[in-house]
Amino acid sequence: MMDYLLVALALLGVLILAGIGLVVPRLRRRPEPPLPRTEVDTRAEEGLAGPPVQAPESDLSTGVLVEPPVIEVPAPVVEVPEPTAGRLVRLRSRLSRSQNVFGKGLLGLLSRDRLDEDVWEEIEDSLITADVGVDATREIVDRLRERTRVLGTRSVAELRALLGAELVNALDPGLDRSLRTAAKEGVPAVLLVVGVNGAGKTTTCGKIARVLIADGRSVLLGAADTFRAAAADQLETWAGRVGAETVRGPEGADPASVAFDAVRRGIDTGVDTVLVDTAGRLQNKIGLMDELGKVKRVVEKHGPIDETLLVLDATTGQNGLEQARVFTEVVNVTGVVLTKLDGTAKGGIVIAVQRKLGIPVKLVGLGEGPDDLAPFDPAQFVDALLGSEAPGQTA
Ligand SMILES: Nc1nc2c(ncn2[C@@H]2O[C@H](COP(=O)(O)OP(=O)(O)OP(=O)(O)O)[C@@H](O)[C@H]2O)c(=O)[nH]1
Ligand SMILES: [Mg+2]
Secondary structure (H helix, E strand, O other): OHHHHHHHHHHHHHHHHHHHHHHHHHHHOOOOOOOOOOHHHHHHHOOOOOOOOOOOOOEOOOOEOOOOOOOOOOOOOOOOOOOOOOHHHHOHHHHHHHHHHHHHHHHHHHOOOOOOHHHHHHHHHHHHHOOOOHHHHHHHHHHHHHHHHHHOOOOHHHHHHHHHHHHHHHOOOOOOOOOOOOOEOOEOEEEEEEOOOOOOHHHHHHHHHHHHHHOOOOEEEEEEOOOOHHHHHHHHHHHHHOOOEEEOOOOOOOHHHHHHHHHHHHHHHOOOEEEEEEOOOOOOHHHHHHHHHHHHHHHOOOOOOOEEEEEEEHHHHHHHHHHHHHHHHHOOOOEEEEEOHHHOOOOOHHHHHHHHHOOOEEEEEOOOOOOOEEEOOHHHHHHHHHOOOOOOOOO
């Protein structure tokens, strides 16, 4: 009798424990409060964010709910960009392709035993191949010939100095290359960035934003390339890395109105600089130019644009120059950014660009990295072009 009672009690105990085991996990799995809605959510609903993400389902065969995987969203890390001082010097090795032509090639030729007609012709050819342009090449070579003759220069160090001086001279060192990026009387400076597709406009906007932020400025980016949805995302990514705000519109929105809103927002939030990225591609060139002209006019309802930067891809060489001229006719280009100088042996394009467009090169792009943009300085640039490994160089 006692045995039966004990067995019954034990069974009852087991049943109670099993009951608790089934109920408690269900109580714990209360529905979580909904997360705040983000732009990504809205875009997903609008069908813009790719295939829908499958919600985790319960495993029907066991009747046990499968916990959704916990996705850790890392807090956005705001980067501290590199200081801008001395960047061209730091990045000088990026010019290694051009260094081969200018430093090794030209200095090698100049230090030949006899500087006869053939050698001067070879020197001319090297400069033309390096995209210096025919007119500038003639001038440089004529002056160099004259000075080496008059001075009777023969040492490599002296020849390097003479060549360097002529190249610097061809780069018009007296031009104002400063960027107007400071706010005036509480109104942000406005920079418009233009150029053909793929030249590096968006990347350059991102890099400039970093430069300004490194210098203690506040920046807002305007995504006026509404032609491609990815363009605004690309700009937003750059902005996010340094904690800057981006103003964007829906895909296909009027670029001028996005640019206008960006400047409006910049005025309201009191930032120092508003950078406006534009599209490089449209159905046709006339359309693009009309659009740019409109962006300029509409933005200028807030006040004059402080700086219009034309971004040019150095690897397109002389061909890119004709396209570039069209931009200068539509917007008042105040400075050139020459990108991808790291990817070409034709560093002489800097000389040709300035000469042909009559606009100073203010910045140069020397790589895809976030801090691979440097203020352009003729003397430092020429020094980097000539390199330190000149044959037999002593100075
Ligand atoms: N090597 C090198 N690559 C660069 C440089 N600047 C930009 N790029 C690359 O060039 C490519 C095009 O850059 P984007 O900034 O997207 O060019 P974009 O002018 O905005 O192009 P669209 O918006 O299509 O008109 C990217 O892969 C960049 O990483 C540079 O100085 N050096
Ligand atoms: Mg772009």
